[in-house]
Amino acid sequence: MSSKLLAGWSGADITPRLPAALLGQYEQRIARKVGSRLQAVVLAVGREGDTPVYWAACDLLFTPKSLKDAVVDALKSRLPDADAAHVILSATHIHTGPYMQRDAESSLIRYLCDDPTLTQPEENRAAAASAIADAIVRAHDAMVPSTFSRAASPIQTGYCRRVTYTDGSAAMYGRVDRDDFKCMEYHDGGLVNLLYVRDAAGKLTGVVTNVPCTAQVVEHKDYITSDYWGYTRAMAEASLGDVRVLGVTGCAGDLSPRDQLTMLPGEPDMNSEDGARWLGERIAREILRYADAPMETLPEDAAFVNRYREVDLPRWNPTFAQYTAAKAAMAGYAEKYGTRPDRYPFKSGVPSFGYSEDEVIVRRFEDDVEYVKAPVHALRIGNVAFITNPFECFIEYADRVRAGMPGVQVFDVQLTDDAMGYLATRRAVRGGGYSAMIFNGQCGPDGGDVLVRESLALLKETEEVR
Amino acid sequence: MKIGFGEGIITPPGRVSLRGQYHIRVSETPREDIRAIAMAVTDGDTTIFWVACDLCAIDDPLPADVYSLTKDILPVREDGIILSATHIHTGPYLVDTISGLNGNRMIPDGTTSADDCRRAVAEGIVTAMKAAYDARRDCTLSATCARTRTGVNRRIRYTDNSAVMYGSTARKDFVGSEGRDGGPTQLLYVRDTKGELYGVIADVPCTAQVVEGKNYITPDYPGAAREILARELPNVTLMTLIGAAGDLSPHILIERVPGDPNDRDEDGREAFGRLLAEMVLEHRDDAYDVCEKPEMRYVCENVTLPVWASTDAEYEEAKTWLAELRKQYGDDLNYEKMIAQGFRDTLRFSKALAEIKRHNPDPDVFDVRVHALRLGNVAFITNPFELYVEYADRMKAALRGVQVFDVELTGHCPGYLATVRGTRGGGYSATIFSGRTSPAGGEILTKASIQALKRIFDR
Numbered sequence: 001m002s003s004k005l006l007a008g009w010s011g012a013d014i015t016p017r018l019p020a021a022l023l024g025q026y027e028q029r030i031a032r033k034v035g036s037r038l039q040a041v042v043l044a045v046g047r048e049g050d051t052p053v054y055w056a057a058c059d060l061l062f063t064p065k066s067l068k069d070a071v072v073d074a075l076k077s078r079l080p081d082a083d084a085a086h087v088i089l090s091a092t093h094i095h096t097g098p099y100m101q102r103d104a105e106s107s108l109i110r111y112l113c114d115d116p117t118l119t120q121p122e123e124n125r126a127a128a129a130s131a132i133a134d135a136i137v138r139a140h141d142a143m144v145p146s147t148f149s150r151a152a153s154p155i156q157t158g159y160c161r162r163v164t165y166t167d168g169s170a171a172m173y174g175r176v177d178r179d180d181f182k183c184m185e186y187h188d189g190g191l192v193n194l195l196y197v198r199d200a201a202g203k204l205t206g207v208v209t210n211v212p213c214t215a216q217v218v219e220h221k222d223y224i225t226s227d228y229w230g231y232t233r234a235m236a237e238a239s240l241g242d243v244r245v246l247g248v249t250g251c252a253g254d255l256s257p258r259d260q261l262t263m264l265p266g267e268p269d270m271n272s273e274d275g276a277r278w279l280g281e282r283i284a285r286e287i288l289r290y291a292d293a294p295m296e297t298l299p300e301d302a303a304f305v306n307r308y309r310e311v312d313l314p315r316w317n318p319t320f321a322q323y324t325a326a327k328a329a330m331a332g333y334a335e336k337y338g339t340r341p342d343r344y345p346f347k348s349g350v351p352s353f354g355y356s357e358d359e360v361i362v363r364r365f366e367d368d369v370e371y372v373k374a375p376v377h378a379l380r381i382g383n384v385a386f387i388t389n390p391f392e393c394f395i396e397y398a399d400r401v402r403a404g405m406p407g408v409q410v411f412d413v414q415l416t417d418d419a420m421g422y423l424a425t426r427r428a429v430r431g432g433g434y435s436a437m438i439f440n441g442q443c444g445p446d447g448g449d450v451l452v453r454e455s456l457a458l459l460k461e462t463e464e465v466r
Numbered sequence: 467m468k469i470g471f472g473e474g475i476i477t478p479p480g481r482v483s484l485r486g487q488y489h490i491r492v493s494e495t496p497r498e499d500i501r502a503i504a505m506a507v508t509d510g511d512t513t514i515f516w517v518a519c520d521l522c523a524i525d526d527p528l529p530a531d532v533y534s535l536t537k538d539i540l541p542v543r544e545d546g547i548i549l550s551a552t553h554i555h556t557g558p559y560l561v562d563t564i565s566g567l568n569g570n571r572m573i574p575d576g577t578t579s580a581d582d583c584r585r586a587v588a589e590g591i592v593t594a595m596k597a598a599y600d601a602r603r604d605c606t607l608s609a610t611c612a613r614t615r616t617g618v619n620r621r622i623r624y625t626d627n628s629a630v631m632y633g634s635t636a637r638k639d640f641v642g643s644e645g646r647d648g649g650p651t652q653l654l655y656v657r658d659t660k661g662e663l664y665g666v667i668a669d670v671p672c673t674a675q676v677v678e679g680k681n682y683i684t685p686d687y688p689g690a691a692r693e694i695l696a697r698e699l700p701n702v703t704l705m706t707l708i709g710a711a712g713d714l715s716p717h718i719l720i721e722r723v724p725g726d727p728n729d730r731d732e733d734g735r736e737a738f739g740r741l742l743a744e745m746v747l748e749h750r751d752d753a754y755d756v757c758e759k760p761e762m763r764y765v766c767e768n769v770t771l772p773v774w775a776s777t778d779a780e781y782e783e784a785k786t787w788l789a790e791l792r793k794q795y796g797d798d799l800n801y802e803k804m805i806a807q808g809f810r811d812t813l814r815f816s817k818a819l820a821e822i823k824r825h826n827p828d829p830d831v832f833d834v835r836v837h838a839l840r841l842g843n844v845a846f847i848t849n850p851f852e853l854y855v856e857y858a859d860r861m862k863a864a865l866r867g868v869q870v871f872d873v874e875l876t877g878h879c880p881g882y883l884a885t886v887r888g889t890r891g892g893g894y895s896a897t898i899f900s901g902r903t904s905p906a907g908g909e910i911l912t913k914a915s916i917q918a919l920k921r922i923f924d925r
Contacts, residue, residue: 152723156613176863183856187647190721262650266754295725383724396642399720403635409723
């Protein structure tokens with residue numbers, strides 16, 4: 001007889017002290033007010049007697065490795081077994097939260113504000129790490145025997161945002177009413193995966209909600225907000241009581257909440273709070289819909305297996321020809337705008353994407369690194385499997401992982417444990433455009449192939465252990 | 467403007483050979499009647515009839531038969547009758563020249579003849595049209611879309627750049643699907659002047675082929691949806707039209723979840739019907755007003771398309787293939803033996819036949835009919851193909867600010883209309899024998915459809 005499955009929940013407020021610079025767009029935005037508070041929702045789950053897995057879903061653009069390291073570090077004295085393999089940090093990808101670190105490979109997402117009155121990235125990170133670590137301890141302490149049931153909703157949430165044209169090019173958020181519009185590059189997001197957790201008395205304690213759509217409805221606003229997740233949580237709590245929603249984002253690098261093909265009168269603007277509320281409450285209604293009618297309640301002796309690996313992926317490195325061209329372009333920028341890129345007038349003349357591409361090409365060629373490490377978690381509870389990656393991962397890769405696991409409901413979760421940029425497909429790289437350029441991600445399609453292979457290998461390990 | 471709805475049963479009598487697969491299937495008794503759901507729209511002196519039929523496709527001369535039966539009893543004009551199919555694979559053949567991939571006749575002895583089937587279908591359509599005409603009343607319209615997944619892409623792509631309809635996703639060289647899944651389901655609600663709902667048009671980007679392999683007559687998921695709605699909204703008629711879905715189907719290939727209803731069996735049909743019914747119910751009160759005093763604009767145009775012709779190289783290769791196949795299957799190219807070996811040789815054979823038949827230095831052309839209908843601020847645009855969804859996306863994208871209901875399989879069906887990407891990947895639905903025109907025809911159709919849409923909106 002296997003030991004009991006336990007689960008515990010908690011949450012932390014990770015709203016930064018204001019004013020704070022907002023991360024997620026290329027223009028500087030300073031938040032001086034809060035629309036909805038940012039949260040980290042934590043689920044602790046595991047077999048009695050084993051080290052649990054602690055999964056924190058954070059209302060942030062990214063959860064960089066520096067944040068993960070800080071959380072693990074903060075737990076050392078209180079939960080010594082909570083190491084990198086047992087702590088999972090995922091981001092909901094809001095564009096209305098704080099910087100967690102100063103540096104970044106591309107100047108477009110580097111912290112460039114020099115206003116000392118703003119909360120600095122280091123302070124944000126320390127505060128968030130401390131709050132998340134505290135929440136993890138509380139979730140650990142709250143672990144009780146639990147049952148799990150699963151469901152899947154067919155509502156459409158994320159939509160393909162890469163538009164292709166007859167000349168073979170592609171553009172994120174490209175216009176579809178151009179005469180040379182050809183088609184969307186790939187399909188929209190698929191199912192919303194749901195895993196309900198109940199205590200021994202049958203009371204619902206929380207729901208893992210895996211949505212193939214990033215939380216960026218109000219991505220251009222200049223205030224702090226948890227985007228659609230805040231509305232989902234509020235509605236779920238209002239309807240179900242003290243229930244936590246662990247919102248984790250499925251692969252959605254090529255998706256967004258906006259359907260560029262079908263925009264109707266009467267539907268909310270998916271760049272507005274109305275849109276965030278609409279999407280958030282729609283997801284909440286699906287949580288409610290299946291709460292008492294799941295597809296399956298997992299057996300009490302369902303296997304629980306956790307695997308973690310830092311996978312070596314080939315970095316997307318430029319060719320020598322690309323390097324020489326980029327180097328020449330950089331010299332041109334320096335001549336024209338000076339040697340301080342943080343002073344460049346990106347909004348008024350400097351091609352920001354072009355500059356970033358050149359900047360990153362030069363840096364990558366000169367530092368001569370061939371492989372990068374990508375943290376991957378594979379977690380198995382019965383016929384439910386979770387697989388994570390640290391990218392804004394194009395959905396085709398999730399398709400390939402899912403197709404490799406027949407008979408299993410796969411929750412694919414991107415933006416986890418690090419911020420390694422977009423992971424575009426071959427089709428996308430051929431079309432180019434933002435999200436499919438070298439500076440957009442640490443890895444290209446070769447890395448994607450390896451990630452799929454290694455993810456499946458890790459998932460197969462969880463199968464064998466069962 | 468007045469709109470009315472009506473229904474008629476189109477189930478043929480007796481044992482019926484079922485259209486939709488490449489082997490013979492005979493329905494002994496119908497499991498459920500198939501129907502024609504008609505809408506009559508009158509604005510001023512003009513009345514347009516649109517009939518959604520539980521059929522695999524519309525075949526000539528059915529439209530002419532219907533016109534002939536109605537021209538003296540209803541105010542119809544020949545180009546004002548729009549017949550659409552829901553693409554069930556569990557209904558009758560309407561003409562006996564429709565054949566298996568190798569030209570075999572698919573209507574065995576002892577089954578109802580195609581002429582008799584077509585007669586029964588035409589009579590049911592006329593019943594529906596008369597009922598719709600008599601039920602016309604002043605109305606208001608509201609529209610929206612249901613953002614729930616229905617049809618999914620059924621063409622699977624591999625690392626060698628090939629594509630296969632319903633290809634295996636378990637292969638090591640699986641890359642992804644070829645293109646998009648279906649988008650939202652579009653809904654138009656029709657109410658009388660008292661605000662009472664009496665009709666709903668649902669444009670679903672998914673063909674009605676959940677139970678496509680069954681040996682009985684059934685209207686597939688539209689029937690299941692009608693049944694559920696009849697209980698919930700007894701005075702409301704649901705008319706199901708099919709959006710472009712040549713590369714889509716209700717069969718989930720990639721994102722299967724254990725415990726899903728079987729999407730090739732009755733529980734899948736029921737689940738799909740329930741999904742559609744729930745969409746209709748959920749959105750009936752949040753649709754936007756199409757306009758207070760809706761008006762109708764209508765154009766019907768013939769569009770000339772090139773017949774997909776084979777190249778010299780394809781022609782030569784086809785002759786070689788046929789020689790090879792004769793060695794394997796005998797000089798008479800035994801079809802049963804071939805199909806028993808699997809689909810691959812059957813496809814090769816059919817492709818070769820088409821390439822030989824369509825090897826013509828002066829490619830032929832043919833006409834298809836496109837209907838563009840404006841009701842208030844929403845538009846409908848039809849095509850007769852199993853149309854890849856990319857073309858419909860382009861039509862819809864060209865008319866910003868207008869909700870466009872694209873409807874395939876309307877009028878005599880010339881087969882699939884694949885995209886350039888589709889034909890590059892090849893496979894069933896994207897080769898010369900799958901459709902009468904190639905992507906070149908798709909470009910012409912798309913442009914002509916956009917022009918027709920712009921005309922009815924004065925753009």
